[in-house]
Amino acid sequence: MARLTLLGDEAQIRDRAIVLGLDLSNARVIDPYTSELREQFAHTYAEMRAHKGVTLDRAHDVVVDPAYFGTLMVKAGEADGMVSGSITTTAHTIRPALEIIRTSPGVSVVSSVFFMCLADKVLAYGDCAINPDPNVEQLTDIAISSAKTAAQFGVEPRVAMLSYSTGGSGSGADVEKVREATALVHERAPELLVEGPIQYDAAVDPDVAATKLKDSPVAGRATVLVFPDLNTGNNTYKAVQRSASAVAIGPVLQGLNAPVNDLSRGATVRDIINTVAITGIQAKG
Ligand SMILES: CC(C)(COP(=O)(O)OP(=O)(O)OC[C@H]1O[C@@H](n2cnc3c(N)ncnc32)[C@H](O)[C@@H]1OP(=O)(O)O)[C@@H](O)C(=O)NCCC(=O)NCCS
Ligand SMILES: CC(=O)OP(=O)(O)O
DSSP: OOOOEEESOHHHHHHHHHHHTOOOTTSEEEOTTTOTHHHHHHHHHHHHTGGGTOOHHHHHHHTTSHHHHHHHHHHTTSOSOEEEOSSSOHHHHHHHIIIIIOBOTTOSOOEEEEEEEOSSOEEEEEOSSSOSSOOHHHHHHHHHHHHHHHHHTTOOOEEEEEOSOSTTSSOSHHHHHHHHHHHHHHHHOTTSEEEEEEOHHHHHOHHHHHHHSTTOSSTTOOSEEEOSSHHHHHHHHHHHHHHSOOEEEEEEEESBSSOEEEOOTTOOHHHHHHHHHHHHHHHHO
16 A cells, blocks of 8 residues: 555664564665765755754754654655654654644644544544644634545544533633634635534434534534544543544644654554555545
């Protein structure tokens, strides 16, 4: 499904492949420390980050980090996308993308979705990985980007803007944030089916929806669940993944100029393969 380049210590990678019985004959293996691309990438990075005080000397050290090296390969057209993060934090994987690949035009923030593969359906959860406390504008962009990503992968988007309130059942600043973001989504993407504020049960369960929010085209049948902040989103995706045996594919990053995707440090081999496949699909546009 993809032509792979593996980044790291070449001897270690090849030894490991022998132990695991893997055939690497079709994969490119590059050690960032010794690669001839290191010099070129150091110049690119130093140029791009000069306004932040990055010198060429410093850039030489930075670009040997596989996350930086891989991101610079994408920038240079040496790769179509990058997957990283199974042994590093999310911040470590995505900071190079924020600095080098940058945000697509018209999008205020890079964000993410997880595709949650449940027994009977696939839901998209956003943003469970990047923005700790999105403001109204950012939450609006997260909702619109998540709907686009869902549609790109065959999930018809019906967007629920999650909160502890359904309609006017609860109040508070956090509810107001979600209400304002929902109004802004209506304004900026009038074709999108969106409901909010709404609680998770009213969003996905038709019986609860009939009680809490009748006549909504989204309530009870939402497919894109947008969380109000990272505490809620990250813990909810992990709770569903670990306690409901769902396969969580992601975080799939959205709003970047080229595909870079992160893995959880809890990623299984299957998660890694799924994320590589998603990245390939994003690269094909
Ligand atoms: C995303 C994250 C890594 C950004 O890192 P950061 O160190 O706060 O970023 P900085 O403020 O140093 O910004 C670095 C650059 O990225 C940009 N940036 C930061 N967040 C961004 C976002 N969501 N979208 C687009 N650009 C962003 C900044 O504008 C800045 O650009 P500049 O240096 O060219 O001016 C940080 O918000 C984070 O750690 N989020 C939580 C990740 C996490 O732990 N998730 C849970 C597990 S999945
Ligand atoms: C996405 C995520 O939560 O990553 P990690 O488990 O590595 O913190």
